[in-house]
Amino acid sequence: MNVFPGTAGITAWAQTEQAVQSVEDVIEEHILPKLDPDFLEYFTQVRTKAAAGSGKVAPKPPSIQELRAHPEAFRVPCALDTRGYPGVTDLTFPSQDGVSIPVRVYHPDREKHGTGPFPVHLNFHGGGFVVGGLESEAAHCLSMREAGVIVVDVDYRLCPENIWGKCFQDAWDALNWVRESASLLNANPASVSVGGISAGGHISIVLQHMARDAGIPLKLCMATAPLATRALSYTYYTESPFPSFHEFHRGPVLPWAQIKYYGRLCMPPEKLPELRKLWPSWWLEPLEAPNWRGLCDAFIRTAELDPLRDEGEAYAMKLVAGGNKVTLKRYLGCPHTFVYMDALKRKHEYDRDSIAALRVAHGLD
Incomplete structure (x- = not known):
């Protein structure tokens, strides 16, 4: 193994x-x-x-x-191929630069949740912007649709084959495609939420700001263990201002060596000047976003023994300071990506929390 x-x-x-x-x-x-x-x-x-x-x-x-060459050897423990499952459909949408981006769409059971149109939740998987795909969080998507929402899992472009930052363009295009394809999806375009784990959490919090700036209302940003700093470009872990990054730099999950590994594939030093010219600086470091007012409701979740814990919680506190409605939960005893480990009771608690948050956000309770 x-x-x-x-x-x-x-x-x-x-x-x-x-x-x-x-x-x-x-x-x-x-x-x-x-x-x-x-x-x-x-x-x-x-x-x-x-x-x-x-x-x-x-x-x-x-x-x-x-x-x-061997993606099957590096999948998360909960990875699942849901092709052919009832209510699950594979589609594509065009990116703004002409690339077809795959999505897997999970419709709720009509016998339980009615005939729609349904609210929509967009999911962005984790994997350090380098690994992951439509199998990575399929089990989570199956679980989240039990809230009575359509879940659209987005297979955004990965590094290093694509320059870092394309993921945010793909996320933005996915959001617009969902709103424009409401009749195709049997979706309610006025009831859309976004979320993700780790790198997917980073994408979600960037999208939260992008949607506000464009006047697109979101019902919820549900980000878990998000990267909210420029940690992928650090030379060494001591550059982080957050205690958790130091305390768990040799933790059993996501130690500094792994963060640096992803960083060299996403943001090698020679590419940083180009990245800073291509994209808004706060995409690299969401904690430095220029405007914290008028953002959608947020459910930010962290793991107690995760090096990214403190920056995720700092992001939540900035949302609070900006006058936004925020729910913050820290899962005690848990490392980064504990939600991929089906053997953990905390993982199942996490699933229940996701369903409850989506039902409240979309007015289904």
Whole structure:
């Protein structure tokens, strides 16, 4: 089993390659007692499987060629191929530069939720802007449609094949396509929300500002563990102003080594001047957005033992200071991307929270 941190959630390769050790020898002493017991059990099982027959836990970081040649080896634990499921349809929409962007559309059960038109929630998957696709969060999409909403999962363009920033253009085009295709989708164009996990959370909070600036009303921005700083361009983790980034820079999920790995594929130093010319500076660092007034309601969720915890919560506090309605929840004992681990009770709590938030936001309760 090849355990890749950005997807499977266990950052084995980001640690020094080593013989198999106990969990207590791998997870730092200040982190271990805080971890959710379900995660510790899961972590132990995955390490054991990864080491079976090899005597070692940590392979070297995969090359981009390996990632693309063997995507099945690097998928998140909850990945699911939902093609052919009842109420699930694959479509495409045109980007502003002429590329066809795939989406997977999840319609709610009409017997439970009526005949529509239905509210719409756009989902943007995680994966460091480098990995992920329509299988990554399919299980979450199936769950969220139980709120009585259509879920549109967007397969935005990834780095390094595409320059970083195309994802925001794709997200913007997806939002406009959903509104313009209401009759095709059996959707209510006046009741649209957006959300995502990790990189998808970053996309969602940028889209929150873009929609406000264009006068497009959103019902909710539901961002989980979002990247809200320029962390992908840091030279070293000590550049972060946030304590959680320092405290968990060698955590069991999303350590600094993994963030740096993604950063070199998304924002290599030689590309930064070009990126800063191409895109608004706050796309790289949403906490530096120029206007915090008049934004849609937000549900911001963080994980207690995540290096991105503090910047996600700082984003929520900026929304509050701007006079916006915000719900903030921190999942105790959890690392980054805990929501991809079906064995965790907290993951199922997260799913229930998503359904409840969508029902309230879209006026379904």
